[in-house]
Every structure is written in C-alpha cells, then in structure tokens.
Amino acid sequence: MHDDDGFSGADGGTDGQPEDRRTAGPTVIEGRYELLEPIGSGGMGEVWKAHDRRLRRFVAVKGLLDRRATTAETQKAAMQRARREAEALAKIEHQNVVTVHDQIETADQVWIVMKLLEGRSLADLLRRDGVLGVPRAADIGLQMAQGLRAVHEASVLHRDVKPGNVLVRDGGQVVLVDFGIATFEGADRVTRYGGVIGTPPYLAPELFAPASPGPTPASDLWALGVTLYEMVEGRLPFGGSEVWEVQASIQQSPDPVLRYAGPLGPVIQGLLATDPGGRLDAATAEAMLREVLAEPGPPAPTRA
Template sequence: MRDEDGVGQAGDGAASEPLAPYTVIQDRFELRETIGSGGMGEVRRAYDRRLDRFVAMKGLLGHTGRSADTQQAARDRARREAKALAKVEHQNVVTVHDQVETDDQVWIVMKLLEGRSLADLLRHERVLGVPRAADIGLQILHGLQAVHRAGVVHRDVKPGNVLVRDGGRAILVDFGIASIAGANKLTKLGVPIGTPPYMAPELFAPASPGPKSASDLWALGVTLYEMAEGRLPFRGHEVWEIQENIRSTPEPPYRYSGPLAPVIQGLLDPDKDRRLDADTAEAMLREVLRDPDLPAAPLPEQPTQAAAPDFTPDPEPAAPAPVAAPEEPSVAREEKQGGGRRGWKTGLAVVLAAVLAGGGWYFSRDGEPSGSSGSGSEPAATAAEKRWEKWRSANEVLRVGVKKDQPQLSEEKDGEYQGFDISMALAIAKALGYEKGDVLFVPVNTENRSTMLDNKRAHLIVASYSITDEREKEVDFVGAYFRAGRTFLVREKSTQYDLRSAADIKQKDVRVCTAAHSTYERHLKEGGYKAYAPQPASYETCVDKLLDETADVYAVASDDVLLAGLAYEKRGQVRLLDSGAGTEEYGVAMRPEDQPLKGKVCTALRQIITSGEWDRMYKDHLAVLNLPPWDAPDPPKCGA
C-alpha cells in the first residue's frame, strides 16, 4: 500500500500489495519509487522483506562521466561513508540500518522518517521565535557533535537537511556530500561543494584545508539566524556575491533574535579560529532556553504532515563564477526565501520539478509554457496581453482598498491619503497605466476587506492584509510587499500595571485588545493571553480604549509597524514593547478571477522592490518610526 506522499509506515503489509516487477537487492530489499534524487545519488523507498518494514535506501554512486578508476574510488568512499554513519547512534541523526552492494551501486539502508523539513516549516511560518529556534538549533548541534565524534563533517547543514518530526524532534539528514576522515578529497573544478548561502568563508580561501567541524558550525549559525530572523544573513545569487557580503558586512542586523544574537554572532565569526566551538555554543543555547521571560513561539498554522525526508542536494544551479579553492562546485542551492506559500512538497514532487526544469520547461507570466502555443496557435504571452487589455479597458478607474487610521503606513488627513501603503498602491497603479487621478482610494477595515473585493467595490486591497493559508482560500495575494513583527502597545504610565515585556502581559493576566477578524485573535488565544471582548473593528479604537483610564484595556496586540505609527502619533502616552515571536507578511489582495490583473500587479511589485523604489518609500514614511533595521522582501515570483 502506497500513501499519497510516498512515505510508508513500518508494518505496512506487503502481502496486501499487488505483485510488481520490483528490483530486489540481495533477495531482501524491494526497491520502490524514488523519493529524492540529485548529483550525489538517489533515495528510494524500499520494502524490507526480512523485517517486514519500509526503509529508505540511498544509492551513493553516480554513473556519469566516471572512468573505472574514479568509479572504484567513489565506491571506496561510499563504503567509508556508510561505515562512518553506521557508527553514529543519536536521536538527532538519521539512523543507518545497513550497507549493501550490487554490481553497480553501494546502498545505505536508513530509517524511513516522517515529518517535514525545517525549510518547509520556515516557508510556512518564516520566523519561529527564540525559544523554538534555540531548541531546534540545540538539537542540530547535538547531532553535529555526534557525527563530528565519528570523524564526519556534514558539509551541507541547512534547513532543507533537517527533519522536524511531530513533538518537535529535529533530525539531521542527507550526508551525501559529507567529508569522512581518512577519505580522499572529492573535487570538481576547484570550487567547494555545498549550498552557497550556508558555506563558511574559509572554504573559499586559496590555501583552505577543506571542510572542518567549524564550517558545519558556521552553517548552524546561518540556520539559527534564518529561524530567528526569517531571512538569510548574507544574500546573493552567486558564490562571490555571498562571500563579498560576508567580507563587507560581517555582522547582519538582528531584529527578533534577542538573547540568541550572541550565539549567532559567535557562530558567524568569519575567522574560524575565533568561531564558537560546539561546547560553548551548547552552553549558550542552554542558557537561552533557561530564560523565563522569552516570548512564546507561534504555533504551527497547519498540522504536521508526513513527508519524505530530502536526503539529496537541491537541483544544481547555473555554474558560478570561477573561485580559486581546493574543493568542488556547489551541487545545491537552497530555494530562495519567500516562495511556496501553498504548502510543503514531498521529495518526489521536488524530483519531478527538477526533471521538468532539466528538460527545458519554464513558465510564462500567464502560466503557459514559454514558447508554446497553449491550446491555440497564438503565443501565450500575446494571449495574456490581450486579456489584460480587455480588463484594463473595462476598468478606467482603479479602486484600491486602504486603511485610514494607520499613521505613516496608511492614513487619511484633510481628505488626502498618505503613507507607505498609499505610495505602494500609487506605484503599482502607475505600472498598470493609471494616472494618480484615475486611482480611487476606498476605506476598508480588517473586518470587511474580503467583502469589499467580493462586492467589487475594490479591485485591489493594500491595507496591511496579512497573507495566511486561510485567507488564501478567499482571495489571491501578490507579495509579500512588507514583513512586520508581532508586538504589543501599552500605556506609558499605568497605575495598575508596569508592563515591560510580553511575559508581563501574560503573567499578570492583562486584557489585550486587537482588531476583530485579524490574525491576532488566534495568536492571542494560542499564546494564552487574556483577550478583550468584544474586539473592535480597528486598532485605532483599541488605542482609544488603551488611553481611556476608565477602560479595562491595558495592552494592544498587532504588527510592530502599525503600533509604532500609533506610538509615534501618541508619543509620551504609549510605549511599544520589543517585537515578539513571529512575523506577518502583507500582500496585495484581489479577486481570484482577476488573473490578468494579478499578473500585472506581480510584475509591478517585482520592479518596485528590485529598482530600489521600495527602499525610498520606506525611508520617506517608515524610517521615522525607528523600527529595528529591515530590508525589502524578496521580489515575488511571477510565473505559474
């Protein structure tokens, strides 16, 4: 019996399955479907006849471009890898059951795991919060300590190679490019192997001795930063760009890391000799987890699903610019942050996508394969433009739903709308061919935004509309165009409570006000906070109640940029607490049936972000709020 995800459960009775011409290894392992594939081998789901269970079997040998001598060297190295990993018995490292061989392959037999990768988790939640990030980071570190003691350097520590199971256990997987003590160096064109954003700078030095345990700790630091901050610390499309960013800006900005920041800083020291060692990092992570004032981490927004672990590197990217170094080129690149909000994909789906990409398929903005004729003889791009021209001619005025009570972000003053969201809406409208006078701003609130779209009173909503899985069932989003943190606004002076942190609000059972139908209604409930009832339709009403000494509202929960604007307007009366766990991504919302509009909005937003216009808007409207430093979100993908 095969489930939808290609993941078998131990004890799935093989007797109930129809007979099939499976390849059988050593008269014991029936090779089933491929659940992972890459340049360093493949992973197959297999049925163990002897023990009546399903396992994962990883073939370690590629078969292209190898002479007899290199094939034998690869076979010897694969045997060493299997033996080294088999010695590691640790709850945070994938379990190796056996190593078997055929005439043309060396297989590692491993436990078939259920769970989702940390990369999937980050794509869904973006920021995990300090306690959760520290807990997962400590588990990864424990796994690394175990493999390092066995003489193995993982070399590809990243969220895609960490499995997070139900209950929160983190397991380090995919040792396909691991370095084994005593093995010959695996080289190719003199460029280090691995995933560039997670590779330590010493790997690119001309006299580099190759990967050591310290380079795995650097990758752990990058992963910790990504969990805590929701982004990579050093960005770039090519190896040289990432390395230049490390050299020019060795200390990335910290917004949400709090007590994790010193740990991350120590792990991301460019000098490997000054970098934190494993024991010191462990002690610091344990100290972080002992802090009773840490804000609660957000709960997952959807139940954990069974997923095939990704044991193989990601599809190989385009060749990077030559870099003088003793190792081989990158065989993997982690998927860029910000993509894939519709849920995780299994290893098999990733393989299929890679096969399609390798076959030369790519998609146009309209979702048709580029260069194909679609269902007719007209090119897809031309058809898409005609659909847009029809939509544009039918809508001479662009109606945009905005908020009117969010200082610096979106507010109405003397009959004029202004703020970051307003500038964003006007820039998008301009790219769509609308003059400023052809844009009609329609006031909306958190409660009626989707209704305004359904009733066609607005074409677009640009009103701090957070992208969630639930909302994506009702409206289409393009974005994110902004990422905000979650926090609280409290009275500057209160005769009843002195609130200095989110922990104070929870421990003192303080009533918290938020906007009705906002994401914070759920966040407050899940976080164990006492919510004010009934919640009003706007945050401005919450602030009015906060300032009313006769009201029993002592805190307001919302996004940091919204509350920072209100704190700026009411300075001296209210105080903004430090950002807590989690982020909210704002998207431009529209009706699902307005696909011609969606394609144009996506292209416009991408241009706004990449041209530097986003940065100018931020400086003009939001820099005055003195929020922690943050950069523009990743440009949206405007493909299928």
C-alpha cells in the first residue's frame, strides 16, 4: 500500500499537520498522543509511532480517512463510516488481532490508537527464508484463521490479508495488523481510483464479477489461502501484479500446482475455491489446520 497523507492532529483542540512539526513543534492529538515518526503505510495513510503522554507508553496511531478520495459533499458520511469502523475494531479482543486502545475524532479525521507491537512481518520472514516448513506454515495459518474468525464475528472485513499485514512475534504469536481499509460485512462495494481496494495478488475472483456483492468473509479467506500457498511453495499461486493479470491467471489455471504443501494441500485447495459458496470458512480452516499440526509434515524445501 502506498498512501502518504498528511494527518491531522489536535493539540489543545486545534488541528495541525505532522509535516509542520519542524516549524510548529510536535503534533499531539487530543493533547495526549505525540506523533513521533511514520512506521508504515496502509490503505488509508501512514501509521505513526506515537508517545502516549498520559500513560507514558509508545503506541501506534493511524487515521481512517483518505481525504484525497473524499469530497466536501461526502465528508460527513465518510466521517460517520470511519467512526463506526473504529468502534467495531475496538470491540475485537483477540490475541491474533492487533489491540485497539482508543478512538479519537478531530475536525477532519478519525484516528485509532493501537498497541505498538515488536516483531517481523511474515513478508520479511518469507524474503529471508524463501519458504516455510509445513508445521510452521500451518501454525501461522491457524493463528491467522483464528484472528479472522474473531474479526468476522464482529461483522468486520479485513480486506487486505497478506504477509505484509501479518506480524510474527519472537515467541511465535501471530497478529493480524493494518485494518486501514477494513469495512463492514454487507457494506456497499467500495472502489478507489477506478479499482477495488486491496492488493491484486490476494484479491478473490468474485470481487470482480459484474454482480459482485463486494467484500465478504469468503474473500478474506481466499487471501488466507494465497498466503498459505506462498508460505509453503515459495511463490504466489497466480501470476501477475496488476488486477487484470491476476484475474486472467485464475481463470486460466484455477488449480495451482502444489509441490511442497503435503497435508496442507486440502486446506489450500479449499480456501482457493473460485466459488465463494464452496470455499472453506474460518472455523473449518481452523479445524483442518489443527489436524495438520497433529501429524508430522515434510521439511521445508531448500532454496535453489
């Protein structure tokens, strides 16, 4: 994801811009959260490392509104929607989902304050190791499925499940992060700059059907299947970087070859069912992944 918005902050009730810090001092939201440095980017803008002056701890702070895609006429509706999303995310309490501490609304932005987590992204691990063994991939996949089930039970859809948004902590805990483009189940199909929001290699094929209902829990589970495939096979199941290339690859070869998946094969195939009605749900994927972990799997293939 690639946004680079200037976030609005509030210090004593007045809004400011993070980029003004060199001349106007640090940006502080609600007189409490001092923005220190950008630590990542997501669908709706940068995520900032911040200092909570009241509790004297470091947190992550992110704005939910993309003002470049919001006109004056839709600003009020967008603020209401972002407020509902922040409230819904704050209700999700699960060890495999990033913890939301606070929600703040300023004049033109809705902010969420989240737990600042240390660890490496799954994307970083795959860049380093190339592939993961079946047991480790199954464990990461199981924790992702558990997190997604908690998210979906709150009627929230992540919409950007991918290795870059999965944090793997030193003790092995897996946490879903970056809910910047999350939405609600049953919400209207949301597009941006002429296309469906998300990362093309992980987007489910039904999102592009003429009568698409928009994102659903099943589309998040498709992305889990892509991620599982990538972990054990060392590559993406469907080629291409643009939406049309990925969708063409799915149409031409809907059953990608599995060489190293072993007992994970049925899980991956069930998650990559092109018909969302026949795709595994989170609970079934969890049960199957637990079965995989109960039996020994083949070692990770060596890199060429």
